[in-house]
Amino acid sequence: MSRIYNFSAGPSALPEAVLLQAQQEMLDWRGTGMSVMEMSHRGKHFMTIAETLYQDLRELLAIPDHYKIALLQGGATAQFSFIPLNLLNGKNKACYVNTGAWSGKAIKDASRYCQVQVSASSEDSRFTTIPERERWDIDPDAAYFHYTSNETIHGVEFPETPEVGDMPLVADMSSNILSRQFDVSRFGLIYAGAQKNMGPAGVTVVIVRDDLIGHADSSVPPVFDYQQQINNDSMLNTPATYNWYLLGLVLQWLKQQGGIAAIEQRNIDKAEKLYRAVDQSALYRNPVDKSCRSRMNVPFVLADSALDKEFLALAEKNGLGALKGHRSVGGMRASIYNAMPESGVDALIEFMAEFERTH
Structure with missing residues (x-):
């Protein structure tokens, strides 16, 4: 049977060239005599894969040196909680804009840890618009401002990065990262599940400005603490090694596309x-x-x-x-x-x- 055109919202289609390369390397990765999924995550072969992945991601997104990258598990859903646990830094309020199902879930989870100010919402339009920027109610004392750059379910996408002043801007880019150009330096933190544009489900990319990490309370488990994860190269626990490998192949494919x-x-x-x-x-x-x-x-x-x-x-x-x-x-x-x-x-x-x- 020939391959179909797969319009799934996620897990989504992967580039055929990536799948073919993974197929060719399944039993023997570059003469090692073993599959990537059999390799030690601490071994030299996998470390080569990981280092290349990080380098390619930095290159493609032009990530400044003072931003750290973590490759985590739990999907964007886990980040809904990790973000307030790491970024509140003694404050008790965060601002969110509600433009659909995923921003709504982020608001619900963040509300467990702090007071959430919904600065704007398009619920009254059934999430078919983005509220006009001049109508947003932003508390300058909030710890950060969160938005979902593309709502997968409702089909609403921010055409440009919103301006929120000096407050750290946090974005869920799960469904449009790597699809369009943007300036990473405008953000405090960016997170994205891999299963739309980057690879299979099982990896979540977090890009965070270095001054925003290291402030989690001591009660936060180490695997939820960005500083701890980054200090350990996202390997506090055994990572999803094969998914990292496929993510790396997608990044290389994207470079080949221009x-x-x-x-x-x-x-x-x-x-x-x-x-x-x-x-x-x-x-x-x-x-x-x-x-x-x-x-x-x-x-x-x-x-x-x-x-x-x-x-x-x-x-x-x-x-x-x-x-x-x-x-x-x-x-x-x-x-x-x-x-x-x-x-x-x-x-x-x-x-x-x-x-x-x-x-």
């Missing part, structure tokens, strides 16, 4: 093409305000929801997988991360046009 500037243009072209097809249709509709439509996750609904099941079944038969929208939103969702080739978007548009013609 880096983030090149992949961003490709992502712009894919998204514009798909949104144009939706907007010009009488059958499909995207509910998100055009000023903040996601390049990564494109939700759309059919004019007659009774056609949803047939649409999905026929799409599967045509090699277009995982298009069902999140249960909280309904309809369809096409996730078109870095690994989705333009041919996949073209195939989806062609199918949508034919489905509309016959319905």
